[in-house]
Amino acid sequence: MNFIGHAYIARDFLELIPxxxxxxxxxxxxxxxxxxxxxxxRGIRLHRYIDHFTDNAREIKEVGQIFKGQxxxxxxFIASDILLDHFxxxxxxxxxxxxxxxxxxxxxxxxxxxxxxxxEEFCFLYDKLKTYKWLDxxxxxxxxxxxxxxxxxxxxxxxxxxxxxxxxxxxxxxxxGLFDAFMKEIVKNSALYIRDKLH
Numbered sequence: 001m002n003f004i005g006h007a008y009i010a011r012d013f014l015e016l017i018p019x020x021x022x023x024x025x026x027x028x029x030x031x032x033x034x035x036x037x038x039x040x041x042r043g044i045r046l047h048r049y050i051d052h053f054t055d056n057a058r059e060i061k062e063v064g065q066i067f068k069g070q071x072x073x074x075x076x077f078i079a080s081d082i083l084l085d086h087f088x089x090x091x092x093x094x095x096x097x098x099x100x101x102x103x104x105x106x107x108x109x110x111x112x113x114x115x116x117x118x119x120e121e122f123c124f125l126y127d128k129l130k131t132y133k134w135l136d137x138x139x140x141x142x143x144x145x146x147x148x149x150x151x152x153x154x155x156x157x158x159x160x161x162x163x164x165x166x167x168x169x170x171x172x173x174x175x176x177g178l179f180d181a182f183m184k185e186i187v188k189n190s191a192l193y194i195r196d197k198l199h
Contacts, residue, residue: 001054001186003129004085004138007107008095009050009190010043016198017107018114019043020050022126025119040117042198049193050186054081059182063175070167072160075152079164082147086168087179089139095183104135141165 001009003021010016019040026033026044033041054060060080067076092100108130115123129135134150137143145165152161168175 001050002081002085003135004088005081006047006050007103008088009186010046010194011096011098011103013194013198014106014110015039016043016046016194018111018118019045020047021107021111022118022122023047023051025122037114037117040114046190046194046198049197050190053186053189054182057182057185059178059185060084063178066171066175067164067167070163072164072167074157075155075159075161075164078151078155079148079161079168082151083144083164083168083175084179084182085138086141086144086147087176088183092139100139101136107135141169 006020006023007017010020016039019036020043023044024047030041030044033044036044055077060077063080063083064076067079072079088095089100092103096103098106111118111126115126118126134147137147148161148164152159155161
């Protein structure tokens, strides 16, 4: 999952969104970050749970194999994460009663209020994300093509992420079916994790 998926999982617990949204910026043992407010730490824990669940999900492994079968090697699962956000946003009304533009503004509002607690690395990226309205681009194929290009430039090695939209388009029915099954599982299991471990 990428930015949207992580924020969506925390949609009913807005205090978890900032830490969850910024979770990739926190590396290593969480004891290093025990100075952070508890709601930020809980958000980071949720982020790690989502990443672990996603990485081990059968459906996501199958999506990765589709990309690998088309010659995508090192970035198959990065492509899967980004295109999963595309799947969620293009089918947004299936996942949420709140309009997608309103949800983006909710993300901004709760994250802006917590920037003082978040890592500088994330704050730099978040400023770019807002300035260039990356989240607005996820629902359309034209937008996701731009997102894939932007991510390809951020990766520190030569990669073929730019080729992944075409592979997705050629395998859309199968990949969307896998994403749909995965979303049912992660939504259910994340809700249980939040209830049992974070509250």
